[in-house]
Amino acid sequence: MQLNSFDEWSPLKEAIVGSAQNYTSHQRELSFDLFFHDNIAGDNSSRSEWYYPRLTAGTAPRSGSQPIKQRYVDELNEDLEGIAKALESLAVTVHRPLDIAPTTVQVRTPAWEASVVPPLNIRDNTLIAGDEIIETPPMIRSRYFETQFLHPVFQEYFRQGAAWTVMPRPLMTDASFDLSYVRASTAGGPTEPIEDPHPSPYDVGYEMMFDGAQCLRLGRDIVVNVSTANHALGCDWLERHLEGRFRIHRVHQLSDSHIDSMVLALRPGTLLVRSEAVAEKLPEQLRRWDLIVPPAPESDNFPRYDDDDLILTSKFIDLNVLSVSPDTVLVNEACPELIRELERHGFTVVPVRHRHRRLFGGGFHCFTLDTVREGGPEDYLD
Numbered sequence: 001m002q003l004n005s006f007d008e009w010s011p012l013k014e015a016i017v018g019s020a021q022n023y024t025s026h027q028r029e030l031s032f033d034l035f036f037h038d039n040i041a042g043d044n045s046s047r048s049e050w051y052y053p054r055l056t057a058g059t060a061p062r063s064g065s066q067p068i069k070q071r072y073v074d075e076l077n078e079d080l081e082g083i084a085k086a087l088e089s090l091a092v093t094v095h096r097p098l099d100i101a102p103t104t105v106q107v108r109t110p111a112w113e114a115s116v117v118p119p120l121n122i123r124d125n126t127l128i129a130g131d132e133i134i135e136t137p138p139m140i141r142s143r144y145f146e147t148q149f150l151h152p153v154f155q156e157y158f159r160q161g162a163a164w165t166v167m168p169r170p171l172m173t174d175a176s177f178d179l180s181y182v183r184a185s186t187a188g189g190p191t192e193p194i195e196d197p198h199p200s201p202y203d204v205g206y207e208m209m210f211d212g213a214q215c216l217r218l219g220r221d222i223v224v225n226v227s228t229a230n231h232a233l234g235c236d237w238l239e240r241h242l243e244g245r246f247r248i249h250r251v252h253q254l255s256d257s258h259i260d261s262m263v264l265a266l267r268p269g270t271l272l273v274r275s276e277a278v279a280e281k282l283p284e285q286l287r288r289w290d291l292i293v294p295p296a297p298e299s300d301n302f303p304r305y306d307d308d309d310l311i312l313t314s315k316f317i318d319l320n321v322l323s324v325s326p327d328t329v330l331v332n333e334a335c336p337e338l339i340r341e342l343e344r345h346g347f348t349v350v351p352v353r354h355r356h357r358r359l360f361g362g363g364f365h366c367f368t369l370d371t372v373r374e375g376g377p378e379d380y381l382d
């Protein structure tokens, strides 16, 4: 089918589901620590205090490769199969990425090298803007070529007529990163400092670094979270590139980067939000929509982990639901409060198992990329 995805809720026809095959480790280095700063270093607004492994007291290394227990990877892959099956049972055609090779693959550029991670949170590095695939410039070095694992699928959409664009790639030296957000957000919580950036002959100042998951798509409007100078450059690019086709609405520091555990659009006129405070930061037209604010998740929603298991998301990660239609939503079965709340608002909930979302940085919305939905470039903000 032709690529067509303008919103987050209209009837879903085709989607890609990420893969965790051969996920063996996280590589802790500057770009990883910066990206997950709010989770691994801690900030009171998003970090859970429940049995949070203490990095300084525990055995977790502060830099280098940190192995992930095979059991978690196996269970994650089982859950990913379950997500794919659930979508297929709802008549959605599911595509899967290429698997990465079982031996550790390294990426090397003139400026640095990093070990590659599998294409799991595929929402992050691609934005589908209507009939166009836009590969976004990553913020984590190990994800630099992640979209290549999606190329067999992208090539097929290209053959069917899709536009396909790659945003400019950063040199991504330490000096490329705007550290102001993480430096400011360390106030008030137990924190660990970000390593000092090292100079490189390839320094060019702040560069464009931006994830597709910073965007909330609403027909002809796209709401974009901008928290750093890197994001602002990415958003400038997007605005110029999409001019005349989409309207961009910036929100300032709604989260560290991704928007999809803060606010999700479930149907025209209805938003699922983490809190009332989140809703206040949204563009004015959206503040008139109905808000669903579910009760904060309970600690027993999550597995208990060891001190050397890195936790990469906040406790709000299960807000990261995937809409299959304006009245049907895929929700983590471990989240009874959220399920009840959505049912109370008239949604049909399809409960699906996903155990280790806090270890792998994403929920159902992050793990998927919706490539074909029925909706078009409607104006929902009028």
Ligand SMILES: NC(=[NH2+])NCCC[C@H](N)C(=O)O
Pocket (backbone or CB within 6 Å): 039, 046, 121, 123, 124, 213, 258, 260, 261, 312, 313, 314, 315, 316, 317, 320, 361, 362, 363, 365, 366
């Ligand atoms: N597209 C994504 N990977 N989204 C995940 C965002 C998770 C968010 N940082 C949280 O901790 O709640």
